[in-house]
Amino acid sequence: MHPGARNLDDDCAVLKVGEETLVITHDMMVEGIHYLPGQDPADVAWKLVTVNLSDLASKGARPLGVLLGYMFGMDDARFVEGLHEALDHYGASLLGGDTVAGTGTQALGLTAIGKASYVPVPSRGTARSGDALYVTGPLGAAMLGFEALKAGSGDSLAFRRPHARLDEGIALAPHVSAIMDISDGLLLDALRLANASDVTLAIDSAAVPIAAPEDRRDEALRWGDDYELLFTAPAGISLPIPATQIGTAAPRADAPVLLDNQRLTNADELGFRH
Amino acid sequence: MHPGARNLDDDCAVLKVGEETLVITHDMMVEGIHYLPGQDPADVAWKLVTVNLSDLASKGARPLGVLLGYMFGMDDARFVEGLHEALDHYGASLLGGDTVAGTGTQALGLTAIGKASYVPVPSRGTARSGDALYVTGPLGAAMLGFEALKAGSGDSLAFRRPHARLDEGIALAPHVSAIMDISDGLLLDALRLANASDVTLAIDSAAVPIAAPEDRRDEALRWGDDYELLFTAPAGISLPIPATQIGTAAPRADAPVLLDNQRLTNADELGFRH
Numbered sequence: 116m117h118p119g120a121r122n123l124d125d126d127c128a129v130l131k132v133g134e135e136t137l138v139i140t141h142d143m144m145v146e147g148i149h150y151l152p153g154q155d156p157a158d159v160a161w162k163l164v165t166v167n168l169s170d171l172a173s174k175g176a177r178p179l180g181v182l183l184g185y186m187f188g189m190d191d192a193r194f195v196e197g198l199h200e201a202l203d204h205y206g207a208s209l210l211g212g213d214t215v216a217g218t219g220t221q222a223l224g225l226t227a228i229g230k231a232s233y234v235p236v237p238s239r240g241t242a243r244s245g246d247a248l249y250v251t252g253p254l255g256a257a258m259l260g261f262e263a264l265k266a267g268s269g270d271s272l273a274f275r276r277p278h279a280r281l282d283e284g285i286a287l288a289p290h291v292s293a294i295m296d297i298s299d300g301l302l303l304d305a306l307r308l309a310n311a312s313d314v315t316l317a318i319d320s321a322a323v324p325i326a327a328p329e330d331r332r333d334e335a336l337r338w339g340d341d342y343e344l345l346f347t348a349p350a351g352i353s354l355p356i357p358a359t360q361i362g363t364a365a366p367r368a369d370a371p372v373l374l375d376n377q378r379l380t381n382a383d384e385l386g387f388r389h
Numbered sequence: 390m391h392p393g394a395r396n397l398d399d400d401c402a403v404l405k406v407g408e409e410t411l412v413i414t415h416d417m418m419v420e421g422i423h424y425l426p427g428q429d430p431a432d433v434a435w436k437l438v439t440v441n442l443s444d445l446a447s448k449g450a451r452p453l454g455v456l457l458g459y460m461f462g463m464d465d466a467r468f469v470e471g472l473h474e475a476l477d478h479y480g481a482s483l484l485g486g487d488t489v490a491g492t493g494t495q496a497l498g499l500t501a502i503g504k505a506s507y508v509p510v511p512s513r514g515t516a517r518s519g520d521a522l523y524v525t526g527p528l529g530a531a532m533l534g535f536e537a538l539k540a541g542s543g544d545s546l547a548f549r550r551p552h553a554r555l556d557e558g559i560a561l562a563p564h565v566s567a568i569m570d571i572s573d574g575l576l577l578d579a580l581r582l583a584n585a586s587d588v589t590l591a592i593d594s595a596a597v598p599i600a601a602p603e604d605r606r607d608e609a610l611r612w613g614d615d616y617e618l619l620f621t622a623p624a625g626i627s628l629p630i631p632a633t634q635i636g637t638a639a640p641r642a643d644a645p646v647l648l649d650n651q652r653l654t655n656a657d658e659l660g661f662r663h
Contacts, residue, residue, distance in 0.1 A: 128456060128484030130502070135407040141456040141500055143489045182402060182415040184458065184498040210402035215417045219493030224458040226415055226500040228404070 136231035138176035157197025164201035167227035168279035175288025176229030183212035184224030233288035242293035242312035246347035255327030255335030294346035302385035309371035318362035410505035412450035431471025438475035441501035442553035449562025450503030457486035458498035507562035516567035516586035520621035529601030529609030568620035576659035583645035592636035
């Protein structure tokens with residue numbers, strides 16, 4: 116997008132409506148980029164819902180409903196099945212949407228609308244120097260699940276049916292200084308939080324909980340799709356849910372992220388885009 | 390979609406939020422179906438906004454903002470230019486959205502959020518037998534504009550830069566018994582309104598205002614993209630804006646639409662899908 120257009124990928128929209136505050140997000144998924152051609156359409160639907168509700172989770176919002184933009188091109192009945200499984204799971208309704216004929220690569224869109232549970236709605240741009248940096252759970256499970264799916268054997272559930280941390284986001288909203296979900300890998304998303312907040316995040320790689328063998332720690336820190344929450348909070352405060360401290364926020368230095376005191380600057384090396 | 394899934398194309402979502410009522414819609418546009426490959430991206434953006442805001446217009450809603458789902462694949466700066474022209478024109482904001490890489494046919498999505506100006510929000514499903522049937526303006530201008538664009542000469546503005554009838558929708562909302570926008574052709578959209586309301590609409594073709602030569606009247610009744618409003622109201626009431634009566638609603642007979650007393654039943658013959 117050209118200079119002057121806001122970065123559409125950054126954050127949810129926050130909309131004040133009367134006395135209420137809504138949080139609204141729209142994410143697309145494209146065949147071959149965000150899901151594998153031939154993947155179970157029910158899993159694709161589940162992930163489309165989760166990706167969007169994970170954005171709401173990072174804002175401490177309770178989902179109200181979704182609108183679907185659906186391009187025909189897979190087993191539609193199976194897609195609808197997974198869609199309703201996901202919506203039932205999260206307690207959200209299908210409010211509306213659009214269906215279109217597709218001639219090429221399939222593209223899907225979902226808009227999720229939620230109600231803020233806490234105001235001001237937390238942001239990724241308000242971490243303060245001195246804050247502690249936390250993650251809500253282990254990383255790397257989706258990486259292993261993806262490999263199992265590609266291999267056709269092993270447990271692929273974590274990749275196919277990820278969970279949006281809605282309860283965790285609601286519990287954390289009053290306590291965090293900054294928060295976002297980890298969709299593209301811890302290091303890449305930490306860089307985004309650091310840049311948005313104008314701090315440097317110093318991460319201790321050994322402290323990061325991983326759901327993968329130790330020799331794959333480095334990959335687990337760069338793989339996305341786990342949808343854990345990454346957040347900062349004033350050092351030493353008591354948190355309402357279990358979370359692991361993995362680093363600290365420092366005054367902004369030349370690099371946005373320090374991993375074990377190594378400067379990380381190149382976004383392309385920090386996470387997967389898939 | 391399989392039985393049990395609601396028809397996503399039918400209508401906007403109406404969402405009560407505290408004391409306010411929101412109207413939300415999501416429409417997609419696909420290259421080669423909804424716009425021509427090589428068409429000016431600024432015009433594509435304008436139309437994407439208009440198509441969605443026209444849905445809000447039919448609900449008497451004032452636009453608050455939009456979320457964009459954008460797949461790269463055209464001159465992005467030019468698209469953003471047209472997007473902002475349209476949003477400025479209609480007084481709506483770009484709230485957020487998503488951008489994705491595209492490898493095949495380009496697909497775009499837009500979610501528009503509006504605030505209902507009148508409650509209950511009017512619907513297409515509540516026309517009553519005995520009502521008069523109206524249209525807000527002439528049909529066929531987009532057809533001629535499309536032909537001019539394809540030919541590379543003549544005035545294509547009506548096709549490239551259609552207008553959502555927001556003011557008209559807001560003025561009409563308290564007075565209509567049923568209303569929708571004409572996006573796919575008068576006859577096809579009349580059939581939808583008739584089916585949703587369980588009435589038969591008797592249309593007098595000669596009464597329909599057209600913006601095309603008389604020998605193309607039949608085509609003008611089947612061509613879409615003009616975005617005029619089609620509505621019913623109790624016979625004889627005074628309307629707040631100029632509109633032309635083109636027929637009446639009768640008790641449901643075997644055909645949903647009678648055109649000059651001819652039964653029209655086959656949706657495929659009634660309008661263009663493009």
